[in-house]
Amino acid sequence: MTDIRDGNGLAAAEKLYTQYGSRARELKASGKKVIGYLSALGPVEIMTAAGVLPIRLKGNVSEAISKGDAYMETIVCPFVRNVFDLAVKGKYDFLDGMVLPHQCDSIDRTNETWSYTLGLPYWHFLNVPHVTDDPSIAFMKEILRIFIRTLEKFTGKAITDQAIADAVTAHNNNRKLMRELYDLRKSNPPLISGSEMMKVLVAAMSIPVEESSALIEAVTKEVKERKPAAANPKAKRIMLIGDQIDDVAVIEAIESTGAYLVMDDLSTGSKMYWQDVDATADPVQGIAERYLRKLKIPTTFVGSADTYQGILEERFGHMKKYVNEFKVDGAILFIYKYCDPYGFEVPAIKSYVEAAGAPVLYLEDEYSTSSLARVKTRIEAFLEMIA
């Protein structure tokens, strides 16, 4: 087990980041069941309540796809392909099962490719709806209950409402701790770099929630003890927007130019940690509402306001808050190729965030470091432009 104590939080995060899945492998060896999941829609509260370890799967941007393309089309999201490739190659051979939440076509339409190719003992496609009206909440509760029943069958143990409520408390606490760590990015310069933050975010999604909370607390304490450095008045404060960026490569490309990465709207970052589950009499109600109505992801359709501007506020208002609270000078919208949900939002996000006061650089790229030099050049040109 990675040693997490005062003074070594960042080192522990570095280790968990570099050896992704190492803790899951240890726990598996000790008899715990490990369930992998994709995307911010994985209902971790239910998996924690079931007594399994939920681990969010990531790819490896430095590793070329070598086996996955024999099974999955190259028109699929490059992130999904990369994770699948790693799974085919045995990187996640400790998994007892997987949950694929219905986020997008790249996940939905490859469900059978994943399940039939990997042949894991447990498999579940969680059919999350795309709309948020009252019938959708009722439906979401039904599909969460189906999910609970399949996990109960797989583990042989009942998942009580109390266990779910306890897991909700634990994960809410985890989110609160992470938000407190984010607060340390508001200073100038931020107390924690974007690269360090990314390692913590990635490490946190690979370990049990209590260990994740301990890790975040240790990092926060360590970072708070840092002596504030002198700010570089020329350094721009950048926000990164996208889905699953889970590697420091792009962050280092930004920070190596001298800019500060101070905030994100990523599915591995603030999207995961900004919204809690409400404690409700039926704990599944709170979970349904959090994942369907509170999570700000492009596959959940939002549009109830009477005016277009009102709809934009519903969809992207949180980004305006980030721009103000974290004093963002510019934003980088980093979208993977073949991503319809994010791709169709680009003009709207770009104009909205720019109206909020932060110029936006839009980059479409692969989930790979192969094009990093080109990306870095674009970032440098953007930073020069907003200097």
Add this chain to the structure above:
Amino acid sequence: MAEEKKGRAVATSTAAKIPKFVRGNLSATLKAKEEGKKVAAAFIADGQDEIMRAMDIVPAWGESFSGVCAAKRDAEKYLQKAESDNFSRSLCTYATCNIGFDMMREELGGATPEGAPWGGMGRPDMMLGNGQLLCDPRFKWPQATQHYQQDVPVFVTNMYYPPWDPNADHHEQEAIYVKYATEELRETVKFCEKITGKKMDWDRLAATVELSDKTWDLFIDTYELRKHIPTPMDTGDAMNTMVPLTFNLGTQEAYDFYVDLNAELKQKIADGVGVANPEKYRIIWAAGLPSWFALGDFQYFNGKGVVFPVEVTYRGCEKIERLDLPKTNDPLEHIAWRWVRYWTHWYDAAKKRPGSTPKVERIIEYIEDYKCDGAVFHSAFSCRSWHAGIMQQAATLKKVYKDIPILIMEGDIVDISSYNEADTHNRIDAFIETLAAYKKRQG
């Protein structure tokens, strides 16, 4: 100037009526205002078309218009227009073609851009999207379009069905899905009532739904005539004859079209007239939307004695009696049952064959019923909805059924830059050689 390509010849005279249908649908959107009707940007196969027909709302089918632009090889200007505002070329080109057109129309204050294929489409009064298990653009596209048509309200509903899981009994989940779909359709009705200012005529909707059922039945009866050897109609035609079912469901014109097609196919069978002469190989079009700019490739196949008596694509219905729909007096619930049972129709068959999937079972059923020798899939690079998972289908088909010749063609639905005719024909030739060797082995 756009490159005009000579339209493909059609094997049935009934299919020659299709351009009139498509033009009629487009012009209806342009004439709607003077007729006092509302126009809704809409999507196919999502259960909302009968609601629109029963409320005199004119559907503006973006997928159809983009297909027309592609078939006329005149989509590039719209794709480029969308790209100019950062819509990637890797996104759904049905959507980006349409968005580019809409952007141009907005710049002209609502006037139709000059040179729009077949007169273009009218500006909608509303956009009806749908969250489905099969297509993200169906709700992202209206949302993206609203950026340019900010006064046009968007309503998105959800229409799901139980996901395939060989270890689960989907029948146990059906009621949840039907209830949800019914409620979502009811939300659609409320939205349409608000926009049109008119109440739904439920008797009219019930009659529309009944007519749709009849059309589904007649469509399947007609298409099953293609089992005959030689087949009287090919997929090249079916990519046209799908129009009334797909875009005009719930109308008498759609039903009448299949009456005519049915009669023509019976006559061809009686006369011994087939698509290819001689008919050497029978192939299933197993999955994938076609390259609308290259429908002539079907004739290339036909010219080599290869016919497609059956296709999965755009066969978006099944005989109603085979779906065993529970009785209900609620037309919306009937629509919900019809779609949920359609999308899950091959689940029970898949359970009986270890390692199979519903999509593969459907292909196997057609291969057997239509006596096919091989399968062709088409993978369109800009569309994940219908094309991600094709490799898995092809591999499973070989594994659980038999090692039949399979060709996976690559291209796009709209973007012609992905297409190379010489390469495509070379691949078809190689596939036909494989077919010949396979048939020889089969004796």
